[in-house]
Amino acid sequence: MKRFLYELEESWRIAYAQMRSNLTRSTLTALGVIIGIVAVTLMGTAIGGIQVGFDKSMAVLGDDVLYVTQWPWKPVDDWWNYRDRKKIQTEYAETINRMIAATPNSNLMVAVPTSSLMRSIKYGGNEVENVFTLGTTSDFTVTSTIDCKEGRFFNEIESRTGAQVVVIGYDVANVLFPSESPIDKFVLISGHLFKVIGVNARQGTFLGLFSWDSMVAMPLAAFNKYFNLKNEVDVRGQNQGESDVRVKVKDKIKLAEAKDELTGMMRRVRGLAPEKKEDFSINEQQAFKSTLDPVKNTIAIAGLFITGLSLFVGAIGIMNITFVSVKERTKEIGTRKALGARRRTILLQFLIESTALCLLGGFIGLTLAYFMCFGIGKAFPSFPIQFSFGLVVASMIVSVLTGLISGFAPAWSASRLDPVTALRYE
Amino acid sequence: MNAYSVRPTGPMVIDIENITKDYVMGEEIVRALRGVSLQIRRNEYLAVMGPSGSGKSTLMNMLGCLDTPTSGRYEFNGRNVADMDDDELAAIRNREIGFVFQTFNLLPRATSLRNVELPLIYAGMDPEARQERATQALTDVGLGDRIQHKPNELSGGQRQRVAIARALVNNPSIILADEPTGNLDSKTGEEIMALLEDLYQRGHTIILVTHERDIAAHARRTIHLRDGVIEMDHPGFIPELDAAVAS
Known part of the structure; x- marks a missing residue:
């Protein structure tokens, strides 16, 4: 040696x-x-x-959140089977929340509705076009990690009353308010004034995947008051606006059980007979990842x-x-x-x-x-x-x-x- | 006057019996050694002579454990080396044999000290002990003041002295010198031979391979090889006899 x-x-x-x-x-x-x-x-x-x-x-999606959508999060060959599915309604969230409350030992925590479309936002002489505009409830903070750089997310009262307030993404804030604080300023969305109450911390974009930086969020009630998803049709006649329901799971280890439970609830919501196939999709971050x-x-x-x-x-x-x-x-x-x-x-x-x-x-x-x-x-x-x-x-x-x-x-x-x-x- | 005053009676170092060595050269088999028997005792001073092609180099490689015989028995200090593997032979060469080459074979980028240390590194000796032994060996050959010199800073005679110090450093059973003066002028050559004589006087066993009679004359015993066999093995160096053999 x-x-x-x-x-x-x-x-x-x-x-x-x-x-x-x-x-x-x-x-x-x-x-x-x-x-x-x-x-x-x-x-x-x-x-x-x-x-x-x-x-x-991916973290934006959350690994303990199930997404009820019309289209599955994976490429499909038989798109015609999905095209004519009924749209997901934001009201489902309330129904599901009631079912969760009625189910002892439910694996689900809370359902949150979201609706979204693309809108231009103006402040003074500045304008940002095609901003992903989201309407949701104050429970949104449960399903997504929201980290406000300034201000706060809207609260339950603002959510229920449909207050005209928005939380804006980092990039949006930067363009509209290059040299001042956006908090308590009023921005113009489709001719309606919204008060900025929060700005999100920078998240960074990657390969064009969704990012909080170029979004704005407002109470769903206000969203429904001023925007109509049915009118959101682009030049090709395709609907641009979309609604889905996100459901937070109590324990992500029991994600599969939670998914089954949610599927059952959605079938009841849709009133599907046992022999009928599901006319909705339940997605999770994992599905997205695996594609x-x-x-x-x-x-x-x-x-x-x-x-x-x-x-x-x-x-x-x-x-x-x-x-x-x-x-x-x-x-x-x-x-x-x-x-x-x-x-x-x-x-x-x-x-x-x-x-x-x-x-x-x-x-x-x-x-x-x-x-x-x-x-x-x-x-x-x-x-x-x-x-x-x-x-x-x-x-x-x-x-x-x-x-x-x-x-x-x-x-x-x-x-x-x-x-x-x-x-x-x- | 060069012959042993007393016939050496020390323990047997090398005992070779009827060894042969064949080389395959393409289609032909060259029989370099055809049955050589030789016994060398401690503190002998032996010269191996012979014309080129006589098997002199082959015998030297055998004696130096650089190669193994095709057949025959070879015992080195009582251990049979004829069928040792490469690494066992390396260990024998490391501990029992000190090589002195015609071309000195020093590592060009290493100091005298590091050159002399090399066999001790392969023997696994501690750095301190190693340095002490190597310094001593260099002092013994008269180069105590040249230990940090590199070969290109030394004369030919000094380089060969470094090589001799390296051969001595592990205190081997035999010193095997292959044409040690071949690359030196005659005056320096004599100095090197005087050094070998000194080593012999101090009890070392020396085997000298040479084709020069003046050099062989330093030995106490001479063997002549011809065509792969020992033609003559006689004590001392008898010029007339040698001339008769050579002719």
């Missing part, structure tokens, strides 16, 4: 001396690894960023594979240079064997040489990648990029593995050299 340590130390010393004396060659070879590590690391940060952005967007996950994973795998190729090229460079090194130092290997170096010793020596090169390349590559990430983060704040400690460890492990794998063949051939032949080699 002690001997192994001494041999290890000696090998590192040789590797260092070797790199120093062949500076140009080592630098060029390490460059291949540097490029590979930069590529893989940047891809890793991008994938990490995608994951974080994705999770953030997006394959996309995300494909991006990750394809990205890592392509960038991995550049690392592979770097590894071939290392292998090549280690072969050259073995050839050049055949006589030295012979001498070392004559002095008592065993096969393992020689194998270790060359493995450490190739690993040292890869580690150096990996370290420089990681440093470069870090600064590039920093630069990209500064230049494009919305671009998801995530530089983590885990990534540093992973890249270093990848570097070491690259060194070990690419150095193995040459090191093995060196260790197998016949001492007599090696000593005679000129």
Whole structure:
């Protein structure tokens, strides 16, 4: 064991001396690894960023909330079966809430209705078009994490009376009120004045997925008073407005039971006979995730594979240079064997040489990648990029593995050299 | 005058009986050694001579445990090395044999000290003990003031002294010198031979492989190889006899 340590130390010393004396060659070879590590690391940060952005967007949905909708949250081939389904009415929420209250040990907590359509919002000379305008009840805060940067969400009284108040998203607030606080100001939506009572904290957008930043929310009663979903028809004759009911689950571990319970309630609401198929869909975050996950994973795998190729090229460079090194130092290997170096010793020596090169390349590559990430983060704040400690460890492990794998063949051939032949080699 | 004043009676270090070595060269089998028997005792000073192609190098590789014989028995300090594997042979070379090469074979980028330390590293010795032993060995060959020099900062004679210090450092059973003066001018060569003589006087066992008679004349016993067999094994170096053999 002690001997192994001494041999290890000696090998590192040789590797260092070797790199120093062949500076140009080592630098060029390490460059291949540097490029590979930069590529893989940047891809890793991008994938990490995608994951974080994705999770953030998903968090808006909540993992303990069921969504009763007309359309399922997954691609369907037989769209005609869904097109003519009855619309989801916001009144269902009240009915379901009554049923929940009447059910002992219900797995459901509360049902919240939402209606939405696209509207323009004005304040002074500023205007934001096509803002996702949501009407809901004060229970909305139970189903979604609402984090107000300023002000508050509307309360139950405002909700019931249909007060003309709105909570606006971060981006909306920024455009309408670039230099003043939006709180207690009146914005104009479709010719009606609404008082701003809250501004949401910035959430960030990602791949065009839903984000709170470009939404406004108001009490459903006020929404119904001023907007009529039936009139929301665009040029193609498609209905733009939509209603659904979200139901918060008590315990997300019992999500499946809760879903069954809710299905039963909805069948009663719709008055479906037992043999009839459901004419509504109940969705959860998971369903959405499972349609997006394959996309995300494909991006990750394809990205890592392509960038991995550049690392592979770097590894071939290392292998090549280690072969050259073995050839050049055949006589030295012979001498070392004559002095008592065993096969393992020689194998270790060359493995450490190739690993040292890869580690150096990996370290420089990681440093470069870090600064590039920093630069990209500064230049494009919305671009998801995530530089983590885990990534540093992973890249270093990848570097070491690259060194070990690419150095193995040459090191093995060196260790197998016949001492007599090696000593005679000129 | 060079012959042993007393016939060596020390314990047997090398005992070779009827070894052969065949090489396959393409279609042909080259029989480099055709049955060599040799016994070397402690504190002998032996020269191995012979023209090129006589099997001299092959015998040296066998004696140095760099290679194993095709057939025959080879005992080194009573241990059979004829069928040892690579790593066992490496251990024998490390502990029992000190090599001195014609081309010195020093590591170019390492100091004298590190060069001499190398066999001790392979033996697994502690850094402090290692450094002390290596410094002592370098002092013994007269290079106590050159321990931090690299080979390219040393003269040919000094390099060979470093190599001899490296051969000595593990206190081996034999020192195997292959044409140790081949790359040196005659004056420096004589200095190196004087150093070997000194080592012999201090009790080391020395095997000298050479084709130069002047060099072989330093040994106390000479064997001549021809066509893979020992043609002559005689104590001392008798110039007339040697001339007769050579002709």
